[in-house]
Amino acid sequence: MFWNGQAGGWAWFAMSAGMLLFWLLVGVIAVLSFRALSRPERxxxxxxxxxxxxxxxxxxxxxxxxxxxxxxxxxxxxxxxxxxxxxxxx
Known part of the structure; x- marks a missing residue:
């Protein structure tokens, strides 16, 4: 994966995409949790x-x-x- 301490172009792309997906998932979980907890019990x-x-x-x-x-x-x-x-x- 690393050659001479350098990451290739695909490695940087994979890390960036992974971080973007991680924060997107955290945001979706936060929004869904907020909506579920703020809904009145019916x-x-x-x-x-x-x-x-x-x-x-x-x-x-x-x-x-x-x-x-x-x-x-x-x-x-x-x-x-x-x-x-x-x-x-x-």
């Missing part, structure tokens, strides 16, 4: 119903009216409560 523990399911059941039983159902559904979806979810009156 799983429902075993034995508990999802909030949307509870809301659907309350609406089906008649505990809440349609306006309240739509407002709460909008909040669960991450939209403002007045995002045009109410039906238009003619």
């Amino acid at each position: 799983t429902v523990p075993p034995g508990e119903a999802a909030p949307g399911t509870i809301l659907d059941e309350r609406f089906a039983r008649g505990d809440i009216d349609e306006d309240e159902y739509r407002r709460r559904r909008a909040v669960l979806a991450g939209r403002p409560a007045d995002a045009g979810d109410r039906p238009r009156k003619r």
